[in-house]
Amino acid sequence: MDGASNFAIAGIITLLIFFIMIGLVLYLVFYLVMKRSGVKEEVSALRMEVRVLQEEVERNRRELENMKRR
Known part of the structure; x- marks a missing residue:
């Protein structure tokens, strides 16, 4: 593997982690809003x-x- 493909893999993993974190935050917000209401x-x-x-x-x-x- 050359350096460019290592950066591509790291970028994909970073994006996946980012989207997972956004999903978890949205889930938590909706859960708390529904619970409170x-x-x-x-x-x-x-x-x-x-x-x-x-x-x-x-x-x-x-x-x-x-x-x-x-």
């Missing part, structure tokens, strides 16, 4: 609410079918 808790509460409503709809549907059979 309470988005996860909000989504969790909404999922629970949807589950309760689905159970209620299913129960009402069963009651309606039972009423039709009588």
Whole structure:
């Protein structure tokens, strides 16, 4: 290997490390913003609410079918 190819390899490795570091910083920023804003808790509460409503709809549907059979 000559000197030019050594610099090219070092440059590629440096760029990879640079992009990995930028990715990690962006991930950390988004993680902290989502954690601080309470988005996860909000989504969790909404999922629970949807589950309760689905159970209620299913129960009402069963009651309606039972009423039709009588």
